Amino acid sequence: MSAIVNGAGKVVDFVDQRITASNWLKRNIRKVFPDHWSFLLGEIALFSFIMILLSGVFLTLWFKPTMAHVVYEGAYVPMRDVGMSEAYASTLEISFEVRGGLLMRQVHHWGALIFLAAMSAHMLRVFFTGAFRKPREINWLIGVVLLVLGVAAGFTGYSLPDDLLSGTGLRIIEGGMLAIPIVGTYLSSFLFGGEYPGDDIIARLYPMHILLIPGLILALVTAHLMILWYQKHTHWGGPGKTNTNVAGAPFYPIYVAKAGGFQFIVMGVIVLLAATIQINPVWLWGPYDPSVVSAGTQPDWYVGFLDGALRVMPPWEFYIFDHPVTMSVLIPAILLPGIILTPLALYPWLEQKATGDTREHHLLDRPRNVPVRTGIGVAFIVFYILLWIAGGNDFFATILEIPVNWITWFIRIGIFVLPPLAFFATKRICLGLQRRDRDKVMHGRETGIVMVSPEGEFSELHAPLSQAQAYQLTWHERQLPSDPGPATDANGIPNPNYRSKRVQARLSRFYFGDVVQKPTREELESAHHDGHGAESAHRDELPSGQQ
Amino acid sequence: MPRSLPGRSRGSRIGQSSSGLNGGASIGRLLSTRRRHPLAAIAVLVAVLFTAGGAYAALAPTTSQNVQAASSTQIDEGRQLFAIGCSSCHGLNGEGQINDNGDVLGPSLIGVGAAAVDFQVGTGRMPLAAPSAQAERKPVSYSQDQIDAMAAFVASLAPGPDVPDEEYLDTSQGNVARGGELFRTNCSQCHNTTGQGGALTMGQFAPNLTGVEPRHIYEAMITGPQAMPVFNDQTVTPEDKRDIIAFLESVQNEPDPGGLAIGRAGPVAEGLWAWLVGIGLLIGMATWIVTRSSKA
Numbered sequence: 001m002s003a004i005v006n007g008a009g010k011v012v013d014f015v016d017q018r019i020t021a022s023n024w025l026k027r028n029i030r031k032v033f034p035d036h037w038s039f040l041l042g043e044i045a046l047f048s049f050i051m052i053l054l055s056g057v058f059l060t061l062w063f064k065p066t067m068a069h070v071v072y073e074g075a076y077v078p079m080r081d082v083g084m085s086e087a088y089a090s091t092l093e094i095s096f097e098v099r100g101g102l103l104m105r106q107v108h109h110w111g112a113l114i115f116l117a118a119m120s121a122h123m124l125r126v127f128f129t130g131a132f133r134k135p136r137e138i139n140w141l142i143g144v145v146l147l148v149l150g151v152a153a154g155f156t157g158y159s160l161p162d163d164l165l166s167g168t169g170l171r172i173i174e175g176g177m178l179a180i181p182i183v184g185t186y187l188s189s190f191l192f193g194g195e196y197p198g199d200d201i202i203a204r205l206y207p208m209h210i211l212l213i214p215g216l217i218l219a220l221v222t223a224h225l226m227i228l229w230y231q232k233h234t235h236w237g238g239p240g241k242t243n244t245n246v247a248g249a250p251f252y253p254i255y256v257a258k259a260g261g262f263q264f265i266v267m268g269v270i271v272l273l274a275a276t277i278q279i280n281p282v283w284l285w286g287p288y289d290p291s292v293v294s295a296g297t298q299p300d301w302y303v304g305f306l307d308g309a310l311r312v313m314p315p316w317e318f319y320i321f322d323h324p325v326t327m328s329v330l331i332p333a334i335l336l337p338g339i340i341l342t343p344l345a346l347y348p349w350l351e352q353k354a355t356g357d358t359r360e361h362h363l364l365d366r367p368r369n370v371p372v373r374t375g376i377g378v379a380f381i382v383f384y385i386l387l388w389i390a391g392g393n394d395f396f397a398t399i400l401e402i403p404v405n406w407i408t409w410f411i412r413i414g415i416f417v418l419p420p421l422a423f424f425a426t427k428r429i430c431l432g433l434q435r436r437d438r439d440k441v442m443h444g445r446e447t448g449i450v451m452v453s454p455e456g457e458f459s460e461l462h463a464p465l466s467q468a469q470a471y472q473l474t475w476h477e478r479q480l481p482s483d484p485g486p487a488t489d490a491n492g493i494p495n496p497n498y499r500s501k502r503v504q505a506r507l508s509r510f511y512f513g514d515v516v517q518k519p520t521r522e523e524l525e526s527a528h529h530d531g532h533g534a535e536s537a538h539r540d541e542l543p544s545g546q547q
Numbered sequence: 548m549p550r551s552l553p554g555r556s557r558g559s560r561i562g563q564s565s566s567g568l569n570g571g572a573s574i575g576r577l578l579s580t581r582r583r584h585p586l587a588a589i590a591v592l593v594a595v596l597f598t599a600g601g602a603y604a605a606l607a608p609t610t611s612q613n614v615q616a617a618s619s620t621q622i623d624e625g626r627q628l629f630a631i632g633c634s635s636c637h638g639l640n641g642e643g644q645i646n647d648n649g650d651v652l653g654p655s656l657i658g659v660g661a662a663a664v665d666f667q668v669g670t671g672r673m674p675l676a677a678p679s680a681q682a683e684r685k686p687v688s689y690s691q692d693q694i695d696a697m698a699a700f701v702a703s704l705a706p707g708p709d710v711p712d713e714e715y716l717d718t719s720q721g722n723v724a725r726g727g728e729l730f731r732t733n734c735s736q737c738h739n740t741t742g743q744g745g746a747l748t749m750g751q752f753a754p755n756l757t758g759v760e761p762r763h764i765y766e767a768m769i770t771g772p773q774a775m776p777v778f779n780d781q782t783v784t785p786e787d788k789r790d791i792i793a794f795l796e797s798v799q800n801e802p803d804p805g806g807l808a809i810g811r812a813g814p815v816a817e818g819l820w821a822w823l824v825g826i827g828l829l830i831g832m833a834t835w836i837v838t839r840s841s842k843a
Binding site: 041 | 680723724725727728731732735736737738739740741743744745746747748749750752753794797798801803804805806807808809811812813814815817818820821822824825826828829830832833834836837
């Protein structure tokens, strides 16, 4: 045994003397990562992606990406003698004849749904905690691109089996392309190799799905992680946790064990879902036939918002020089993704412009401490969920037993009314929570003990917070709206930048104008000295356990 | 326990009186001596009623005999049932009714045929509980004989589609794969690919076909109830209809090899599961991993 260890040591020493990697390794292997459940959302995405790659490789061994026409003679009796594409037939073969094939298909599909859901949840976490702020804007941008690539990977994969459901999805994509003025018909013709559906599209989607998009995702995930490694992870403030350090466990051995364990948990949950819950039973949908569109046709959840937008958009079409411009398709299918993605991608810069804050931030924000950003985020979530509901309007109409038209009108009006309401309500809730934090710091926590004074006055006892508790509520920075300064200087010379500064100050007031500030040192001291004589007298009588 | 005491004492008293009776003479004596008893009149009334009721039950003709006996009697019975249960909306002779506002109270039933009656009444859709976007399936109000009588009456008004022959309802003769193709081409637009149904406009809907009797599926195809179009025998032949029914039966009895079917409802249900169960479970696990480590 010791001989082996000695031998290994010699080999390592040989390598180290030549490439001197041990210093680099020592530095990086002890890299510190902070602990919080929300920091693991990105890991869920990473591990489910690995699961998708593994199960995907398995599926490529049997899947035949061609639209060549065959007559099914396989094991699934209810499809015998039915004409279909080889892609669909091989999907049936994987499902019914390949050992473990159905499980792998379901692992692949559940993995994809989890992958995209985890990416979305991770992105929301980064947004609400302000982790995208300088210096992490690039990683935010990479994240947005990864999300788009993830959707593209999902959609191309969803289309490959050439079943009725996915074929209808492709048809909608084609419709969206055709709605693009001037180039739409050419684009569609290039993609489908002529008229829809043609017999090229599956063979063209296949390399995108198994090579191009996963390759790009892999490359960008690597870049994402390298940047994260280099910039270090953000963390929550607290005693000993500041903007200039990272507090947590070292990568090796603690974090390796933890992340490794979590990897197996993520994979286990995906396999558990795949083994117990049926997903995308294409044999029930039937082979694709362009003349058939079945009821209950929906895309996977991550495309649902686009489908929903298409469903609730009122009809609107006009002609320019005899050429139809179909706004009822152009707006929801082509413009909407741009309208959503552009501000999403640019948000770090937009917020920087508004707040004028160009410093580096390594401490996260508690969502309540940035009420406007949190409000914007929740408004977006409400907007997105409304479109989701619209995408399943027929499903919800059947479940709730209400007319589908009601749902459509609810969404049409709600999409403009509810997000602003959500913004307002969220902002008020955040301000309320901030006020509560401030009260706690100033007057201590409520003990639930009500005292009656000899004069008959009722009052509740407040116990002061411990130093650490008070610090938890006050480590964040004071956020003040910026001041545009005077329009003219002392000599009466007008400030040439005043106009833009005033705009910026106004935006900054929108962000920080209503923020409930944490108490200043003076406020804190006066709160603890004045008007609390009676309370502090009672406080001494409290049993120590209640303090 | 105290309740049993009076019963026992009454029983003993009856025992005493009956022990004093001997043969027919004693019965006659009993009748004559007790004829002025306060309960005598009631006893006579009960006896007469039982005799009359029993005789009626034994001698009156049963409906089933009647139906098989003569078609004209069946039509007459159907006419009477129709007058009671249907005519308030459909008119006494099935001519339909339109009220003063121009709303159709009940459509004309002339020419709808026996199949329409058998479907609408046999699935409980008629008689209608209340006007709504669409008549819904509910417990059937009539016996099959009564439904047959009303169907015979409506069929007598004008020729129309008849109830299907048993031959075309025998799904063992149907071709499931062909039925699947026909179903996807003709029916899945509203009823979804495996007949789970779906929403139509303004509260109308294509019903779920799971568990619907072959006879009623066939009748729906030839009569086109509610929002459904008519698939006559020229468009979809009786053999095609049998294939479709065979497909539905097959797909409903098919196991789900992938696990829980979650309603076979497709991506909406799958998305809900991915978010609520998948991500929910994983976030729970993440929280667990983090808390365990901080204690260690």
